[in-house]
Amino acid sequence: MVEEKFEKMSTEEIINYITVTFHEPIKKFFEEMTPKIDKIDKEYSWKYSKIDLLKELYTQFHRELMKHLTKEDLEVFPSVLKYEKVLEDGLEIQKNKEVEKIINQIKMQNDHVEFQSYFYSIIDLLNSTDMNWKWIEDFEYVKDKFITMWEETKVHSMLENTYIYPKGVLLQKKLQEMFS
Ligand SMILES: [Fe+2]
């Protein structure tokens, strides 16, 4: 079972796993998709009006997902690890200042729901029957990549929703209580 594997891992191991398995590939995914979407926009938007919407959705999605990943990489993940170390090893911490409400579980989980709807809308557009997508290799390629990334993002979100955010919130609460 997939879950069983994660149950046995430490928080640090799960965070490293998420970073390597999901965060790095997502950054590469966007690096590859941005020129592809630009190419589709340039070459086919005169013919298919829905491409404007595709480009707009993609641009928003890219911006929002990168914002979320950066927050995880720079704030949420380091905080979870720091809180855990402080509580487990009794390390010093600079009072409340360092335990400010960094991890907002509801906001992070809502972002995940939002990303699923971006995937859904973009794939739906790429499947649109009033466009001759299937004859155009670029469209098919982009669609396949989005479908694969959509599936991966479901696991990615499940791991963070189950093992990382709740743990971070719990540790954050414990530390805040210690200082109150
Ligand atoms: Fe993530």
Ligand SMILES: [Fe+2]
């Ligand atoms: Fe996330």
